Amino acid sequence: MSGALDEILSANKAYADNFGDKGNLPMPPGRRIAILTCMDARLDVGRFAGLKEGxxxxxxxxxxxxxDDAIRSLIISYKLLGTQEWFVIHHSDCGMETFTNDIMHGLLLQSLETAKLEEGKWVDTGKGTGSRAGQFINFLTIQNQVQSVCDDVERIRNHPLVPRDIPIYGFIYDVKTGLLNEVAQANEIGKAK
Amino acid sequence: MSGALDEILSANKAYADNFGDKGNLPMPPGRRIAILTCMDARLDVGRFAGLKEGxxxxxxxxxxxxxDDAIRSLIISYKLLGTQEWFVIHHSDCGMETFTNDIMHGLLLQSLETAKLEEGKWVDTGKGTGSRAGQFINFLTIQNQVQSVCDDVERIRNHPLVPRDIPIYGFIYDVKTGLLNEVAQANEIGKAK
Known part of the structure; x- marks a missing residue:
C-alpha cells in the first residue's frame, strides 16, 4: 500500500470517528456561498475563510x-442548490504565473515527466517520449493577478446563464500572510446599479 | 457590506493572525498528492483526508x-509541480445524481432562478426569462457513483498527457459517516503490470 494512501485512510478514520452530527447536513450550502479558487496546496479554503462542513x-x-467547467459548476450551484454570493479568489506566487502555453506545449513535447524550475526557467529533465497533445490545451496561465481576477469575474458576469444581480467578489490570497485582499475593481464589474 | 463577506473577512483575519510559519511553504505540494473531488459543501477535504496547508x-x-479542465489541472500538477499520486473522490447523495442534461436544459429555459426539488422532481419556481444557452453545456451528471468514479479514472488514465504509471485511486466519500470507501476496480484501471 502506498504511504500516501495509508496516511489518508488513517486520517479519514480518525475524522469519521469524531463525525458528530455532520451526517445530517443537507445538500444545499447552508451559508449560500460558492467560492472559486486555485488548486494550490497552500490554500485551505475551509481554514482561511472560516468555513465548516455544509x-x-x-x-x-x-x-x-x-x-467553462468552473462556470458549469457555478450554474449548478445557483440554479439547483441556491447559492447567492460568489467569490473568485486567486493568490500570490501562483504557479500559473511561471509559464505560458508555448512553454508548456514545448515541455510536454519533450517528455511527460516532471520539469524543474531553474532560475525562473522551466527545464525538462524527463526521459522517454513527449506528446504533441499539449498543443490542444489552453492552460489558462496568468500574467497579472489583478487582471486575471477581473477577467474571470467579467467572464462569469457576462455568461448568459448567470443571474444578473448575484454579487461576485474578487480577491487575491497572500500566501505569505494568509490574508485575503479584495480586488475592488473586480467587484464592480457589471454590478447592477 | 454583505453578511457573508463580512464573516469571511473576519474569519480570515483571525486565521492570518495565527498564520505561524506557513508563509514559508514552497509552491510544490509537500506530500506530492493531487485530489479531484466534488464542490459539495459537506466535503472538507483538508479535514476528511488529514491534509495541512502545503x-x-x-x-x-x-x-x-x-x-477537460480537471485534466488541465492534473497535467500542471504533475508536469510542473511534481505530484506522484492522484485521488478521484466522488460522494454519496451527490446533487449530480438528481438531474439529467435534459432536465437542466429545460429548467434553464424556464428561468435562471433557483429551482426546487419537490418529491424527487426539479420544479422551476423562478420568474423572468430563461435562456437557450443551457443546451450547449454538458453538465456531466451522474447515474451511478461507482461507475462515475471508474469512468473518470479511466478517462484520466487514457489521456495522452498523463504518465503511464502514476497511481490513480478511486473513492466514494460517505456524507452520512465521513468515511472514504475505496472503489477497488477503479484503482485497477489501466494499472501498469
Whole structure:
C-alpha cells in the first residue's frame, strides 16, 4: 500500500470517528456561498475563510480560473442548490504565473515527466517520449493577478446563464500572510446599479 | 457590506493572525498528492483526508468529474509541480445524481432562478426569462457513483498527457459517516503490470 494512501485512510478514520452530527447536513450550502479558487496546496479554503462542513460550495482548478467547467459548476450551484454570493479568489506566487502555453506545449513535447524550475526557467529533465497533445490545451496561465481576477469575474458576469444581480467578489490570497485582499475593481464589474 | 463577506473577512483575519510559519511553504505540494473531488459543501477535504496547508493539490468541480479542465489541472500538477499520486473522490447523495442534461436544459429555459426539488422532481419556481444557452453545456451528471468514479479514472488514465504509471485511486466519500470507501476496480484501471 502506498504511504500516501495509508496516511489518508488513517486520517479519514480518525475524522469519521469524531463525525458528530455532520451526517445530517443537507445538500444545499447552508451559508449560500460558492467560492472559486486555485488548486494550490497552500490554500485551505475551509481554514482561511472560516468555513465548516455544509457551509459553501468550493470549486478549484489550476489558477482558480473561470473555465467553462468552473462556470458549469457555478450554474449548478445557483440554479439547483441556491447559492447567492460568489467569490473568485486567486493568490500570490501562483504557479500559473511561471509559464505560458508555448512553454508548456514545448515541455510536454519533450517528455511527460516532471520539469524543474531553474532560475525562473522551466527545464525538462524527463526521459522517454513527449506528446504533441499539449498543443490542444489552453492552460489558462496568468500574467497579472489583478487582471486575471477581473477577467474571470467579467467572464462569469457576462455568461448568459448567470443571474444578473448575484454579487461576485474578487480577491487575491497572500500566501505569505494568509490574508485575503479584495480586488475592488473586480467587484464592480457589471454590478447592477 | 454583505453578511457573508463580512464573516469571511473576519474569519480570515483571525486565521492570518495565527498564520505561524506557513508563509514559508514552497509552491510544490509537500506530500506530492493531487485530489479531484466534488464542490459539495459537506466535503472538507483538508479535514476528511488529514491534509495541512502545503500538502496536496485539490481540484474541485460539480461532481468531481474528470472534465477537460480537471485534466488541465492534473497535467500542471504533475508536469510542473511534481505530484506522484492522484485521488478521484466522488460522494454519496451527490446533487449530480438528481438531474439529467435534459432536465437542466429545460429548467434553464424556464428561468435562471433557483429551482426546487419537490418529491424527487426539479420544479422551476423562478420568474423572468430563461435562456437557450443551457443546451450547449454538458453538465456531466451522474447515474451511478461507482461507475462515475471508474469512468473518470479511466478517462484520466487514457489521456495522452498523463504518465503511464502514476497511481490513480478511486473513492466514494460517505456524507452520512465521513468515511472514504475505496472503489477497488477503479484503482485497477489501466494499472501498469
Amino acid at each position: 457551509d459553501a460550495h468550493v470549486i478549484r482548478n489550476a489558477g482558480g480560473r473561470a473555465s | 500538502d496536496a493539490h485539490v481540484i474541485r468541480n460539480a461532481g468531481g468529474r474528470a472534465s
